[in-house]
Amino acid sequence: MKILIVDDSKTMRMILRRGLTTALKDRELTFLEAENGQEGLDILKENTDTDYVFLDVNMPIMNGDKMLYIMRNSPDLLKIKVVMQTTEGSGKMVRMITGLGVSGYLLKPYTLETVKALMDKLLADEKVSA
Numbered sequence: 001m002k003i004l005i006v007d008d009s010k011t012m013r014m015i016l017r018r019g020l021t022t023a024l025k026d027r028e029l030t031f032l033e034a035e036n037g038q039e040g041l042d043i044l045k046e047n048t049d050t051d052y053v054f055l056d057v058n059m060p061i062m063n064g065d066k067m068l069y070i071m072r073n074s075p076d077l078l079k080i081k082v083v084m085q086t087t088e089g090s091g092k093m094v095r096m097i098t099g100l101g102v103s104g105y106l107l108k109p110y111t112l113e114t115v116k117a118l119m120d121k122l123l124a125d126e127k128v129s130a
Contacts, residue, residue, distance in 0.1 A: 002049060004032040006040035006067065007056040007085065012108070016054055016085075019115035037062030041070060048076045052122075054106070057086040065100070072101050081122065085110075 003020060005013045013033050021029060032047060034040040036059045044050060053071070055064040064084060071077040081103040103125075104118050 001027050001051045002030045002032065002047060004034065004040060004043055004047070004050050004053045006034045006037060006053060006059070006064065008035050008059040009056075010035075012056070012085070016110075016115065019110070019112045020054075020119065022112055023116035023119045036060055037064060037067030037070075040067050044071070044077055044080070048080075050080050052103075053080055053082045055082055055084050057084055068100050068102070083118065083122075 001024065005016050007013050007016070017031055017033075020031075032043050032050070034043050037055075038061050040053065040055070041062075044053070055067060057064040064086075068082055068084070071080065071082065082101070084100075084102050084105040085108055086105065087108045103122055106114060106118060
């Protein structure tokens, strides 16, 4: 499974990587990382076989909303599942995020248990739709 983590915080990328490694310990994982949406898109151009993108909403250069919009309008990137990450937990923000065509979202700060529960749900959903 190939996972791209896009977050301007190196610490958050490290925490998420650890959480995903633990949550998906029975899978072979390849991690890619980017500090902003533009870097993320550049990486995806060379890695269209990416399975998941964990995408922060608020970043410099290009935020997560704009990266997601570009992904959802690029035929080569449509199949990639996106999980948005945000510190904004308002109902309005959650509705906006889910309306953008994402597979899920994580509210920061998150725990290992939160990451595991989300991945369990996403992988179960994949089995049902397969």
